[in-house]
Amino acid sequence: MLFRNLRDELDATLARDPAARSRLEVVLCYPGFHALLFHRLAHWLWQHGLLLAGRFVSHIGRMATGIEIHPGARIGKRLFIDHGMGVVIGETAEIGDDCTLYQGVTLGGTSLDRDQKRHPTLGNGVIVSVHAQVLGPFRVGDGARIGAQAVVLSEVPDGATMVGIPAKPVARRRDSGESQPAFQPYALGPEIPDPIVRALSGLLDEVTSLRARLAEIEKSERPRSSTAERAPEVQRGNGACDKERAA
Numbered sequence: 409m410l411f412r413n414l415r416d417e418l419d420a421t422l423a424r425d426p427a428a429r430s431r432l433e434v435v436l437c438y439p440g441f442h443a444l445l446f447h448r449l450a451h452w453l454w455q456h457g458l459l460l461a462g463r464f465v466s467h468i469g470r471m472a473t474g475i476e477i478h479p480g481a482r483i484g485k486r487l488f489i490d491h492g493m494g495v496v497i498g499e500t501a502e503i504g505d506d507c508t509l510y511q512g513v514t515l516g517g518t519s520l521d522r523d524q525k526r527h528p529t530l531g532n533g534v535i536v537s538v539h540a541q542v543l544g545p546f547r548v549g550d551g552a553r554i555g556a557q558a559v560v561l562s563e564v565p566d567g568a569t570m571v572g573i574p575a576k577p578v579a580r581r582r583d584s585g586e587s588q589p590a591f592q593p594y595a596l597g598p599e600i601p602d603p604i605v606r607a608l609s610g611l612l613d614e615v616t617s618l619r620a621r622l623a624e625i626e627k628s629e630r631p632r633s634s635t636a637e638r639a640p641e642v643q644r645g646n647g648a649c650d651k652e653r654a655a
């Protein structure tokens with residue numbers, strides 16, 4: 409059926425965008441979801457030989473959403489295109505299940521050969537960050553993450569994180585050794601808490617070190633203050649002696 413499993417697409421958006429609050433909101437306000445609806449129709453027309461009609465539906469979808477998906481592109485389940493504006497997905501591109509694309513992403517070609525595959529193939533669970541360009545007919549492995557603004561020009565291994573121009577694999581700054589959560593576009597792993605938690609734990613560290621410092625100061629002040637406490641007694645004692653002496 410042309411529009412089957414739409415609930416899965418809606419739930420994928422809810423799961424991967426903290427700003428999404430309900431399925432109705434996704435249906436009404438998410439251009440990525442609208443683009444998928446246009447693409448399903450355009451792709452169906454394309455597969456049934458109605459090439460111009462497919463291109464036309466794709467073009468209407470582009471006008472409505474700012475997302476250009478060629479009707480020949482093959483898209484797996486639960487694709488989430490966040491924000492969407494400026495996304496371009498070429499004719500021979502293939503996208504696996506559970507992938508995420510952000511605004512300004514291009515899955516483009518580097519050749520003009522009409523009879524060849526020209527565009528990339530994304531595996532399952534791939535994240536392509538904002539304004540990244542993936543150019544050429546190679547594979548991007550399952551679970552790979554393409555960093556913001558990266559330009560990827562060659563095959564990407566499963567699970568790799570690629571950044572830069574041309575993109576190169578990069579290791580995380582901090583690696584806890586724990587298994588990473590399935591979806592982490594914002595580089596928020598278990599070892600990198602969110603900003604509020606980070607601020608709070610910074611404050612707690614500060615309080616702990618201030619307490620330690622205070623304890624040290626109190627300790628070093630104690631002998632002096634005990635002398636100060638004894639001083640009046642000494643004076644009083646002297647006074648008594650004086651009085652005694654006077655008597």
Ligand SMILES: CC(C)(COP(=O)(O)OP(=O)(O)OC[C@H]1O[C@@H](n2cnc3c(N)ncnc32)[C@H](O)[C@@H]1OP(=O)(O)O)[C@@H](O)C(=O)NCCC(=O)NCCS
Pocket residue numbers: 491510536537538553554555556557558569570571572578579580581582592593594595596
């Ligand atoms: C790719 C990404 C997921 C990497 O996250 P990560 O694995 O936690 O990586 P780290 O933050 O530990 O960075 C590792 C190294 O890569 C560098 N790096 C990370 N992202 C980079 C990027 N997009 N371009 C260039 N270098 C980048 C870091 O500076 C660091 O280098 P260093 O070790 O020399 O300091 C993340 O940086 C990213 O680009 N996320 C994009 C999110 C996005 O598109 N959001 C859109 C919301 S609308």
